[in-house]
Amino acid sequence: MLINGQWTERWQPVQAADDRGRFVRQRSSFRGWIGRAEGDAPPRFPATRGRYRLYVALVCPWASRVLMVRALKGLEDIIPVTVVEPRIDDQGWRFCPSGEPELDARYLHQLYTRADPRYTGRATVPALWDRETRTIVNNESADLIRMLGRAFDGIGGDPRVDLYPEALRAEIDRLAPRVYSRLNNGVYRAGFASTQLAYEEAVTDVFAELDALERMLEDGRRFLLGERLTELDVRVFVTLARFDLAYVGLFRCNLRTLAAYPRLRGYAGRVLELPGIRATVDVEHIKRGYYSIRALNPSGIVPAGPAEHVAA
Ligand SMILES: N[C@@H](CCC(=O)N[C@@H](CS)C(=O)NCC(=O)O)C(=O)O
Known part of the structure; x- marks a missing residue:
């Protein structure tokens, strides 16, 4: 994870547990909202085509739920996406060797330190990046599914799709x-x-x-x-x-x-x-991604099966 903007140690799936050994998930720290204004000022993050980029891993259910809403609302041309490599390594999520179009960066944690040079916490997907002010708008998928469900309706999001009627x-x-x-x-x-x-x-x-x-x-x-x-x-x-x-x-x-x-x-x-939904379920990314968690699978071997699953 990052502490004060520095990558501190080899990536571990669990950094916090309670006194009974229960996994404790960290709270998301970027909670901006597209189109939401404070008082009379114009919104800090207006709904604009092409201004925001979504960072996802296809292995990740939290990122995939945002991808699902993006597809259901027809936002593919409005919000471009970067998909990270399926396997998580010692420095967390890595960009493809072909590079990342917004940043001269190899790892997702660099996006977090661009947004906040003193960021402390995990560098997680999904993250919605504002190309204009070069910061993370929001990295909480529960917010993002609600936000994408409505915030872009005025500029091309399909208003007939109401996921929160x-x-x-x-x-x-x-x-x-x-x-x-x-x-x-x-x-x-x-x-x-x-x-x-x-x-x-x-x-x-x-x-x-x-x-x-x-x-x-x-x-x-x-x-x-x-x-x-x-x-x-x-x-x-x-x-x-x-x-x-x-x-x-x-x-x-x-x-x-x-x-x-x-x-x-x-x-x-x-x-x-x-x-649009099948494209959000990448079986190979899911298997390779999960089975790359060394703490649970030290050999890194990816199982051949199962033959039977939802996307089979
Ligand atoms: N609260 C976040 C959780 C996201 C999350 O935990 N993402 C995982 C992937 S499934 C991640 O990026 N983990 C990297 C890490 O923990 O270092 C959300 O729902 O958006």
């Missing part, structure tokens, strides 16, 4: 934190647990959430909250897409595979077939 906000707000803690972050809590107790707590949560989601689909609805896709589906899908590929094996979430959840499996297939 008024009528469903209360339900999304009720379910999103549960899905986050038990499923999206639950798999990480299982994979990055440093005690048996912390692992067991996490793995129990993961399967309790899969069971609950399977039940929600029992009445034959198309998506989790009805006939329309919402932000909740985006949040759930990114974890389902990685489940059999990485979480069952590497993160030891192996009570069941997704094959044991026929409704969720069918549902994930439906989301995958929406325009």
